[in-house]
Each structure stands twice: as C-alpha cells, then as structure tokens.
Amino acid sequence: MVSFIGAGPGDPELLTIRGKKIIDRADVIIYAGSLVNPQVLADVKEGAVIYNSATMNLDEVIQVMKDAEAAGLKVARVHTGDPAIYGAHREQMDRLDELGIEYEIVPGVSSFLATAAVLKKEYTLPGVSQTVILTRMEGRTPMPPKEKLLDLAQHNATMIIFLSVGMLEEMSQILRQAYRPETPAAVVYKATWEDQKIVYGDLTNIAERVRAAGIKKTALTVVGDFLGNEYELSKLYDKTFTTEFRKGVAE
Numbered sequence: 001m002v003s004f005i006g007a008g009p010g011d012p013e014l015l016t017i018r019g020k021k022i023i024d025r026a027d028v029i030i031y032a033g034s035l036v037n038p039q040v041l042a043d044v045k046e047g048a049v050i051y052n053s054a055t056m057n058l059d060e061v062i063q064v065m066k067d068a069e070a071a072g073l074k075v076a077r078v079h080t081g082d083p084a085i086y087g088a089h090r091e092q093m094d095r096l097d098e099l100g101i102e103y104e105i106v107p108g109v110s111s112f113l114a115t116a117a118v119l120k121k122e123y124t125l126p127g128v129s130q131t132v133i134l135t136r137m138e139g140r141t142p143m144p145p146k147e148k149l150l151d152l153a154q155h156n157a158t159m160i161i162f163l164s165v166g167m168l169e170e171m172s173q174i175l176r177q178a179y180r181p182e183t184p185a186a187v188v189y190k191a192t193w194e195d196q197k198i199v200y201g202d203l204t205n206i207a208e209r210v211r212a213a214g215i216k217k218t219a220l221t222v223v224g225d226f227l228g229n230e231y232e233l234s235k236l237y238d239k240t241f242t243t244e245f246r247k248g249v250a251e
C-alpha cells in the first residue's frame, strides 16, 4: 500500500493527524525534499528507509514503491501542501494503477490556504470577489492556450500565483493590463516556516519590494482587492437575514 500524504505548508503541526500516523508507521518514506519540512519526519520508526525525491526521476520513485510493495512494506509518499496542487501526483497514481498497486491519498493544507491564514485574510469577500484563481506563470511547463495570465486576469478575481515569484516583474506588468495598477498584492515566502516573510505592495511596486527582500523562490503571490478593507457584510451572519438555521429579526 502506498499512501500519498499532503505534508502541509511547512509547520509540522499543520500535518493532519492521519498523515502523521501513516508517516510514523511507514517502512519506506519518499519525500519531496526541496519543500517538505524535515521536521515532518521527526518521529519515523527506527529502521525506516527515507528517500528524497528531489534527486529522483519518476521511474526511480515508482521502482522504490514497487520494490517496497513486493516486500510487503508500507510506503508514505510525502508531498508538500496538498498533492493535488502542482504535485506531479497523477502520473504516479497512473503508474501504480498499471502495476496493480493500491494507494490512498491523505489531503494536506495547501500553501495557498496557509497563506490566507498568515495574511489574516479571506479570499472570498462579498462584493469584492467570489472566485479564486490558482495559477502559475509559464515556465518550462507551458500554459494551455486558454489559460494565459492576461486572460485569467480579466475577471479581477482573487488570484494566487504559484511557482512564479522569480518572474514577478513580468507577472505584475501583465496583471496591470487587467487589474487597476494600485490593486493590492502580497508575496508570502515560506508561509508557516520559521523564516517566513511577507511583503505587501500593489501591482506597481510589489516586484521591486520582493527583489529588495531577496525572495526568489518558495513563495506565493496573491493579488486582489480581498487584501483591501472594503467589502459587504455577509448574508450568512446578517441579523435581518433568515437562513436554514436561524430566523432573521426585523430592523
């Protein structure tokens, strides 16, 4: 059995209880060493074999899983955040399907949710944005033709950009063509890690501020008026509004 585990954004306390139990009982652990906090592996059992997938290709990862399975060992495949977001997760599951190896997935706290938490913000403010776009800039992985940043930006929705902080200059230049230039933006480096950094600005100055802070990777860029202070109060907690669970009072 292979267990894919979302290790969360960094702070080892943000690993799920189920994920922790599986990691601590696993015989073989394959973790994404470039981003998973090694403290997540602090209580692995004695004799557990640990592989860092940063230096392995897909064939090598699958081979380790296959050998472990043949020996009746339990494998924990530990991904950063949640494996469903830029996790290169599907290709592993498909190979396991072909091999007839069973697997399960334990979700994790994605870095985009940890980012909202450390910013103390809500992505979906009434009257501001009710849509969240998770995307990236084109790098070595090309963007599908209908998902160019400029096209996505037309909605002026809350936008969260992964894997792209090294291209912030170009990113803000594109975003300024669709959002107001003074739309607030923030960059969160290593959310929930001890060396976390937050840089605030808007689309005219965020790139320069992030450069000055020396941030080049492991950061998310978030853009939108959800970072501002104007919004409508929710209907959910509006005292004059009747919901399924609560009767509204007359004003």
Ligand code: SAH
Binding pocket: 009, 010, 035, 079, 080, 081, 082, 083, 084, 085, 086, 087, 109, 110, 111, 112, 114, 161, 162, 163, 164, 188, 189, 190, 191, 192, 193, 217, 218, 219, 220
């Ligand atoms: N599966 C992961 C994302 C993997 S892609 C998740 O759910 O979070 C790797 C990118 O995620 C990084 O380049 C960075 O943009 C972002 N990232 C991962 N961990 C982060 C953290 N703790 N703080 C900020 N960004 C992070």
